[in-house]
Amino acid sequence: MFRALIERASRRLPARCAICHAWPSQVVCNACVARFAQPVPRCATCALPVPANVHQCGACLKEPPPLDVCLAAVAYRWPWADCVTQFKFAGQPGWAGALATVMRSTPWVEPALEQADRVLPMPLARERLAERGFNQALLLAQHLAPRRTDARLLLRTRHTPAQSELKRAERLRNVQGVFAVEPLRAHELRDRRVVLVDDVMTSGASLHAASLALRQAGAAHITALVFARTEVV
Numbered sequence: 001m002f003r004a005l006i007e008r009a010s011r012r013l014p015a016r017c018a019i020c021h022a023w024p025s026q027v028v029c030n031a032c033v034a035r036f037a038q039p040v041p042r043c044a045t046c047a048l049p050v051p052a053n054v055h056q057c058g059a060c061l062k063e064p065p066p067l068d069v070c071l072a073a074v075a076y077r078w079p080w081a082d083c084v085t086q087f088k089f090a091g092q093p094g095w096a097g098a099l100a101t102v103m104r105s106t107p108w109v110e111p112a113l114e115q116a117d118r119v120l121p122m123p124l125a126r127e128r129l130a131e132r133g134f135n136q137a138l139l140l141a142q143h144l145a146p147r148r149t150d151a152r153l154l155l156r157t158r159h160t161p162a163q164s165e166l167k168r169a170e171r172l173r174n175v176q177g178v179f180a181v182e183p184l185r186a187h188e189l190r191d192r193r194v195v196l197v198d199d200v201m202t203s204g205a206s207l208h209a210a211s212l213a214l215r216q217a218g219a220a221h222i223t224a225l226v227f228a229r230t231e232v233v
Contacts, residue, residue: 018086019079027098028083037074037102046204047072047229065204066211067196068221072229073099073106076200080228084199093134099199099227100143109144112223117192119145122210123156123179140227141197153188154196154210155180179210181217190218201226 016022017029019036043050043057047070050057074080087095103109113119121137129135141149157180181189194214196207207224214222 018083027095028102032079033102033105036079037105039107040075042072042229043070045070047201047224047226049075049231066208066215066222067204067224069108069112069223070201070204070207071106071109071112071223071225072201073103073109073226074228076202076228076230084228088132088136088199091133093136093139096136096139097143100140103140103144103225103227109225112195112225113145113148115193116145116148116195116223118150118153118189119148119195119197120154120210120214121149121151122196122198122206123151123154125156125158137198140199144197144225145195148195153182153185154213155182177209178206179213181213186217189214191220192218193221193223194219195223195225198224198226200228200230202230 015025015027017025017032018027019032020029022029022031041050041052041054042048043060044055045060045065045067046057048057076084083095083099086092087099104113119141121135121141124132124135124137135151138149138151141151157178196210196214198207201207201224204224207226211222211224
């Protein structure tokens with residue numbers, strides 16, 4: 001009973017920053033965003049770090065990915081990795097607004113969203129959606145572009161093992177043929193600009209597989225937009 005009273009009282013108090021614990025604050029305070037989300041030069045098509053004034057990394061020049069542009073807000077390391085864990089695995093969908101705000105502050109994100117005809121969240125398999133209770137990519141997309149977000153156009157056709165549990169080669173095989181465009185609506189993508197939204201990009205296998213499905217439906221330009229990018233693939 002005493003614990004329940006404390007929990008009810010704490011919900012009435014102003015929030016503390018989840019990173020520096022400054023109080024009162026929003027979920028992540030402006031000072032922490034300024035300190036830990038500074039823009040860095042990234043490859044235009046895979047979002048890995050590159051030297052200043054370099055447009056694409058060597059790997060993307062050698063083998064161009066199916067994405068036209070790839071944008072990442074932060075590196076997948078502390079403190080952001082902890083924030084993503086709370087968001088995805090601790091049942092805290094309220095993180096979506098704070099993470100989307102950080103994403104919006106990333107260079108080129110606003111123009112990409114404004115130019116998009118459709119903003120598509122990466123779909124979850126039914127089993128994982130039932131387990132988690134929400135699709136984190138959909139929540140991010142709804143905060144980023146509520147009027148352009150469409151969660152029923154890009155589909156996931158089957159359940160697969162979590163990508164985080166697999167090595168790179170296994171990830172590539174794991175998502176082959178997993179994504180498809182809703183057949184009755186494929187015409188809506190012809191010659192359109194699409195933004196694909198996800199929370200974390202590791203190898204890019206899932207985003208690439210989804211992009212191939214969108215290309216087959218006639219999408220003219222595809223931008224991947226993720227909150228965090230791992231920097232060791």
